[in-house]
Amino acid sequence: MSYIGKTLKKREKAYFTVEAALILPLVILFTTVMIFMAFYVHDRCIMEQSAYEAALRGTQNSIKDGQEAYNVAQIAAGRITDERLFALKDFTYSVEVTADNVRVAYHCKINMPLISWLGEYIDALDFSIDAAGEAKRIRQVQDIRFFRAINGKGLIWDESRDAK
Numbered sequence: 001m002s003y004i005g006k007t008l009k010k011r012e013k014a015y016f017t018v019e020a021a022l023i024l025p026l027v028i029l030f031t032t033v034m035i036f037m038a039f040y041v042h043d044r045c046i047m048e049q050s051a052y053e054a055a056l057r058g059t060q061n062s063i064k065d066g067q068e069a070y071n072v073a074q075i076a077a078g079r080i081t082d083e084r085l086f087a088l089k090d091f092t093y094s095v096e097v098t099a100d101n102v103r104v105a106y107h108c109k110i111n112m113p114l115i116s117w118l119g120e121y122i123d124a125l126d127f128s129i130d131a132a133g134e135a136k137r138i139r140q141v142q143d144i145r146f147f148r149a150i151n152g153k154g155l156i157w158d159e160s161r162d163a164k
Helices: 003-057 066-080 113-121 140-152 159-163
Strands: 088-097 101-110 128-136
Touching: 003 066, 003 088, 003 101, 003 128, 066 088, 066 101
Parallel strands: none
Antiparallel strands: 088 101, 101 128
């Protein structure tokens, strides 16, 4: 092989090294961002589901007053999300109980390396998640009376079906 052929082969190896040095960091960065995006989607789904589940627990049949509903929902809101969230920080939740509804709201910030760094330089970026769930409080006695009133007007509600 001639001197020119050896030089061309060395240049080809050098081109590959330069291209790999440019492309490999981008591939690693893209892979890291995709992993953290998967954490974000997971945490958001868990928070939305947990908020609704905690609100439902505050509307159980055995609960008699608003304070008891608040206590049950407050305990459930904390326990449901324990050790299930990956990429979050500054996690807080609040519970509101009214005569008709129980509402549980979660708020947190996303803890991703690149996004946190970017947020330091751009003030308008808000990387936080807000999720809320709401459930209607059930008052069984009033509901039964309501359905009996509907039955008296000839609408749907057959108590004989409940006996079966």
